[in-house]
Amino acid sequence: MKLFKTLLILPLLILANFAQGQMPVLKIQQAESNQQNDAVKLKKLNIDVQITGNIATTVMTMTFNNSSSRTLEGELTFPMPEGVSISRYALDINGKMREAVPVEKAKATEVFESIERRRIDPGLLEKVEGNNFRTRIYPLPANGSRTIIVGYEEELNFNNGNFLRYHLPLDYNQAIEKFSLKTTVYESILKPELGEQPDGSFDLKAKGNTYVGEFNKTNYQPKIGLTINLPKRNDLPEVQMQKASNGYYFLVNVFPKSVSRPRQWSNQIGLIWDSSLSGLQRDIKKELALLDLIIKKKQNLTIQLGLLNNGFKNAGTFTISNGNWTALKDRLEKIVYDGGTNFNAVNSRSFLAEEYIFFSDGLSTFGRNSIEINKPVHTINSSLKADYSTLKYISLKTGGQFVNLNSISNSDAFNQLSQENLQFLGIKNGADVRQTYPSMHVNVNGNFSLAGILNNLNTEFVLQFGYGNTVVTEQPIRLNATEHTLSSIDISRVWAQKKISEMDIQYEANKDDISILSKQFGIVTRNTSLIVLENLDDYLRYDITPPTELRQAYDAVLKQRRIDILERKTDLLNAAVDMTKDLKTWWNTDFAIKNPVKKREEYPRPVVEEMRVANTTQVADRMAVNTPPLPQASPVVMPRPLANNNNNKESEDKSALNEVVVVGSTVQRRRETTAAISTVRSMAMNKSLQGKVAGVQILTSNRILVEKQPDIIIPEFKSDKDYMKNLSGKPDSAYQAYLKMRPNYISTPMFYFDVANWFYQQKDSVRALTILSSIADLDLENADLYKTLAYKLKQNGNYSEEIFITQKVLQWRPMDAQSYRDYALALADAGQYQKALDNLYKVLTQTYNNQTADRDQGIEEIIISEINNLITKHGSKLSTKGIDRRLIMPLPVDVRVVLNWNKNDTDIDLWLTDPTGEKGYYSNPRTKIGGRISNDFTEGYGPEQFMIKKAIKGKYKIEVNYYGDRQINISGPTTVTAEIYTRYATGKQQRKVIVLPMSADNKSGNLVGEFNF
Template identity: 80%
Template sequence: MRPSKTFLLLQLLCLFFYAQAQMPVLKVQQAQTNEQKQAVKLQKLSIDVQITGNIATTVMTMTFHNSSNRILEGELTFPMPEGVSISRYALDINGKMREAVPVEKAKATEVFESIERRRVDPGLLEKVEGNNFRTRIYPLPANGERTIIVGYEEELGFYNGNILKYHLPLDYNQPIEKFSLKTTVYESIIKPELAEQPDGAFNLKAHGNTYIGEVNKTNYQPKNGLTINLPKRSDLPEVQMQKASNGYYFLVNVFPESQSRARQWSNQIGLIWDCSLSGLQRDRKKEIELLDLLVKQKQNLSIQLGLLNNGFKTGGTFNIVNGNWSALKDKLEKIVYDGGTNFSAINSQSFRADEYIFFSDGLSTFGKNTVSLDKPVHCINSALKADYSTLKYISLKTGGQFVNLNASSISDAFKQLNQENLQFIGIKNGSDIRQTYPSMHVNVNGHLSVAGILNGLNTEFILQFGYGSTVVSEQTIRLNATEHALSSIDISRVWAQKKIAEMDIQYEANKEDISGLSKQFGIVTRNTSLIVLENLADYLRYDIIPPVELRQDYEAALKQRRIDLQEKKTDLLNAAVEMTKQLKTWWNTDFSYKAPMKKKEDYPVPLVNNPVSGNPASAPSRSVALPPPPVRTKANQIDNLDMISGEALNDVVVVGYGAQTKRMETASATTLVLREVSRASEPLQGRAAGLSINQSNVKRVVAPAQPTIVIPEFKSDQDYMKILVGKPDSAYLAYLKMRPDYISTTMYYFDVANWFYQQKDSVRALTILSNIADLDLENADLYKTLAYKLKQTGNYASEIFVTEKILQWRPMDAQSYRDYALALADDGQYQKSLDQLYKVLTQSYNTQIADRDQGIEEIIISEINNLISRHGAKLNTRNIDKRLIQPLPVDIRVVLNWNKNDTDIDLWLTDPAGEKGYYGNAKTQIGGRISNDFTAGYGPEQFMVKKAIKGKYKIEVNYYGDRQINISGPTTVTAEIYTNYAIGKQQRKVIVLPLTSADKGGNLVGEFNF
């Protein structure tokens, strides 16, 4: 049976860019019928292309029609070519197109989700991992339409000498009801050439030095894409200028004669091959062909193979003689692609070579994106979804080359790798210009584009070219605002994109500057998004400057209503202080529990008869004075105990700890001191509080028994699990064979990984589990599921990476800080963990999120005090509000989290007395305490009991419901079960359980005896 897909993947568009053949994917809610599967279609498409010099601006207007009777949310994800970023986004609001405005990415996500819950019309376009972009559209109305506009500027690359090339794929899989394409080439001295056109009706017609082509069709499916060749004169620099508030922005294109010298390859090469799941998306045929050219060029060499996925291992050493590398080629062609990607697993200690060739998409989804190699690394990408910045940075840092096989032919890529190319070195005599980019050495392959700012009206400077620091040629450039016609394109935005692309190579060091620049020029980056809101009130509410058409009304309203309408921010510290008082009051309360007494049976009362001599049964009743019972203190009751535990005595607590015996005194004056002769399990001799202690009144004194926590073994009932039988080797082959049918199904990897964990094959299990990280870009729901399972299986370093990523994507959520803090604690980083937990209470939240998470401070207080109680000697608590520090040890603690927002899941705990603690019974007779009921968000919910009664405790969860708009797989819950919490003998069990909305009622999580 085919798998139940989380998302219906509708390949609706193939509007892509130079060498971008992949179609973007529109994700909507799950379709149940064939009719619903065809519900959303691209109904109208209008494309406008304008080319000036080497800059092409492409604007696409897309109208989607939803023919179903359900309101849907759309999520359109698409890759962009190297160095290209989206700079325009618009969405129809009440029948009119409204332009988006730039906002910090985290804030844009927060605002979008807040408004989305009100079921109105926000639109969001954001950059996700790599150079990939995603727009979220809600609602796609039932039997209705939505229109979006996406625009971008592209710097064209050279192809086959001095020819610029623009390419627009038009490979649709279905006709489009209304299709139009218009292309304009401005100020071209040489007539552009159509290398490929949609059909014979499209042609470029001259209007002076401007060339225009246009086509309008109905029910049209293009046969070909659009490819335009733009020949350039190598002896004539092209200069474009744009007036600014202070000076001019300029863009200069020069075409220096290409010069190069042969590269001297080493005899010892390390070949790093990315064999993660995303490797299936690379053009491995092109990669093999490029490697073939390199090997045959060198002929005799030694190649050491390294295989990278969620870990790194060597694949053998191959000694190549006379260019015969068939053994290595056969190995590469049979590689299994499986697992996430962890660049940080690569290091020169375990993989030494004189230089390296690295085939990867640059997306490190399961570890940091840095490699510890100190020799040149040549990075080669053939994937459409790629992180160009990471690959460029690795190459630049190590002195290697970066090659994008999407933007060059195999022969051109071979030339680039096999030779040292002429480089742009810098600018001489440039005192009247500033902020020029590129500002570092870059390769020159027949063309160089430089953008900058001119301070005055005119100037002259020199571009220098060479190798390393040696200049071999120069070219003089003249800028004159009175001579050069002002450009029809936005040069300032081209300049900003060049600067951002260079700063992005070292993103962490430049992220603040990138954010400011991208907001000023409206460019989408990894920390800035474009957002559209429905009405003026929303722009005021969230303090977002609206587009031009609303600006005047916004500024007028802002003067009068700013304080009232700007969304309030609050932290949780004051609430946490009050909660600490409540918790301490609860903890100090005596919840002495007595089991219900068995009802006493009534016996018949005998009548009083006259005494009969000699018959004792008939003797009259009378009082008989009995000697008083011996006085028994709580201390001398120990002769009835088989062990002494922390709960054995109320006034005196005696606990055995191996070679020592610890004593804790309470408010009572009674004191008991025990000396251990050899170990706690041997008989005790001595005196205590006037009581002789020997073998006659104490049988044995031992360490307290640990409660046994039993959790049910999770077993999936999916059909694919029936195939996983036998030994792990054969089961793994079965998993790979089935995987194409479930390639994007999250729970497939979760279930199969769980099976391998149960078979004690943790290496394969982790590889399979880590595939979840490769399924989608920046999907916090998926990463939370992954983090839960990593916690459960003890993979704490990976848990830290995953939770830190979630915090980076969702800093607006308290749970993001908490999950990261607990991962740090798992790894023994207690100070960092404490700091992050405290940040949950001091971080600012908007009103809606603060209301959603009301009560989370109860959980955080418990966890802060647990850290301090257990690791206080190692912690600096000076920055922690002292009012929060209150020891709160408890016998039992259970805490529940889940990975989905807008979801209501309930924690149930039934104690040995049969009483169920849940949101409707938050305080049980034995002293159990349930935290606040989280009806939205991610939880957590918590149960604690200070003094547990003996018996069995049962933990259940109830999936009450959700209000989600899109669904990315089943909701996953994780329960952490603690006994003896916040004291030395604490133990923990973790269970991870997938749930669906059909899982109503109690779902057993685990049970234990205390």
């Protein structure tokens, strides 16, 4: 009897937008609805702010109370301001706060999920796309509470006038039982001013040069934020120092005077407007106001508008006279924001301008994040969830400016764009300082700070500022460790954050150095997370250095039994070799079949001019193991070529193209047809070429005929959701209905899936792809959503997009065998067969921890079939030197069905009922007629596979049984994809793909498809 334990776990989503006043809001979101639940509340909140010079450290201690009788997992996702990274994370373990330690991101995710399944208390904080962060806390106990601490350092920006500005948003939608706020400003010569305050009783009181404000409230609902303006003297540099192992870390803050130098705008401007779904989160009014200032300044110009989402569209040219841009503004205000984002879609060849303005959040969710433009591109961001590094890189690479409207006013942004900005150019006489950051030219907007390392006790050097390469002003700096009071903040961490921020602009080139630095200083980056584990054994088991409190015990045990306690790693290669032997035995078995059908030739191989060719491909000759012989093929008679008649040859080819019949997607039919024609041509020219088009016969009438394929019938999926009732009529009106309904389902993935599916069925593939790609904009680094997206892209022949999506999942989850497989199959779909083969083989050679290897036991059976299919079909184009020869064995079969799903910790079963009425499934994996079901996966992502070498005549029925999952995220229902093949790994292969959302209440099986042999 099959057992599946369903855990009573609901997803807890906590959204916090610190930078604009939307503070932590707790939601309980069911898998398929937006139903709210008040069971979990923020019970206590303590905020401690410390400001020294231009650096503010904010630490938030949050206690969440779960009043329900169910165990929950917490997820807290929030954006951070430009250049800010989280550097502290702690979780309560057994009543005490335990500090997190830095670990490689992929390893941290793997360890967290491994421990979570054991129902032990891990905590994880990671950086997701852009400058956005996510914590995962498990468990939030029933009728209990958990406490977390999140801390970060922030470099303050210069505001209008001579002020540095600190802002803490405090806008909550519920009362907090215990709320406290304390702010301390150290070593301030001038008294700080309160721009806004949460309560009339809050004030900053002087204690010498230190100013302190504090208040405590009960059952308090904060609505107004805290803003502190710190006046600065521009004639007085600020210096902070901290002892290093070799020298001193230092941070210098100066306020250089600048003389404006106007910059002339071009007459031809290209306006790239990000119109993807995430555009709804931008401050469009502020962006339009900035554009208004630019146009009013220039007065007369031509603007070419380009709209960017999952594709790119030239939206017209607007000639502006005397600053009148009404037509363009009206067009921008009517933009419909929809679809994912693909920066790589920008077509500069048909979108020419002298300089460009690009309004976007920098998150390219549906394609590579690069724009191929060789003219200045000014990047403008107004979104909280932004990828600042990408926007900076685009502007830096092209000679443009990056403007962050979240941190400066429109007038300041306009001045930055319309003037030749004063820049930091470098250091003079800096022999006694090293590792100074920033190390490149950067704009100076009122103030400039430099961090570095002093070699000795004291030195003097000069900061140089100017325009281009011309120095116009200098600022002398004097460092003296005996005179300067050592800072109360961690200068080393500020220095590390500055260095990481600069390296992150070119992440791929610097990712290894970023990883080393972030682990050394405990800073969360793209490839490093912070993790908290419950006990010493877990730190030992996963080879993670624990926090200080456990370090002594960790070191003592490590010396004695490190080899015994480390989580062992293994690959799947040996299991794959054993599985190949098992498959060989199965393939060679002659299954006794009742009521045998008339014998027919199986898997014919082409023969050139009545010459028989060896078994399958050239690869077979190189095999190190004995392979099962294929049945003898009937000869294929080649037509006589028509000598010296190119026109007739072209006519023959076109006729042949029209006569090829292959069932599948349009793209697939075209590829397979072209491949067949190409192969036949090659056969005619080269008698030594071995067979590649089994089943193709060339007749003297110069027509190519393909033997009739079995009919694969898959049901047309139709959602029964209420919103589908509003989609009817022509696609234009249906699209307007979709837009009207969308606000009610804005964060529901299946809404976009269902609506896109309707448009695909109406043959409106352009709108369908736009709507479908919106799923990529719903959540940051959500592998479950991207897997669903990849399945649908595969089904509809969008193979280049499928490659990008599966590659992102592989980047996020390299610990999963299925990530390599999905990416490999996407490459194969797109015709990149060598890369596909290499990545399939990686599934078997990657190392996995014991738990993951046990979870995915049996996947090697599927991989072996797919590796040999590639070699059989494309062996002459592939290098197999790196493949273990023991795995190479042709496995042509009449039927192959393979099932995948998008969620981890999920139990789904493949059922196949043959014409005799026998059902193959996990309890009956070997059927009487030779059907073979692969291992039953009760966790992980699958896959499961059915194969039969010789199919008897009759109807075959394919079903999926969904037992349930243990998921706690917001990615919607579990979605499966089934690939149905007939005559797999032969020259007559056909494939159909179906993608289906699963319903847990259907225990009798979901029909996937059927076919007749």
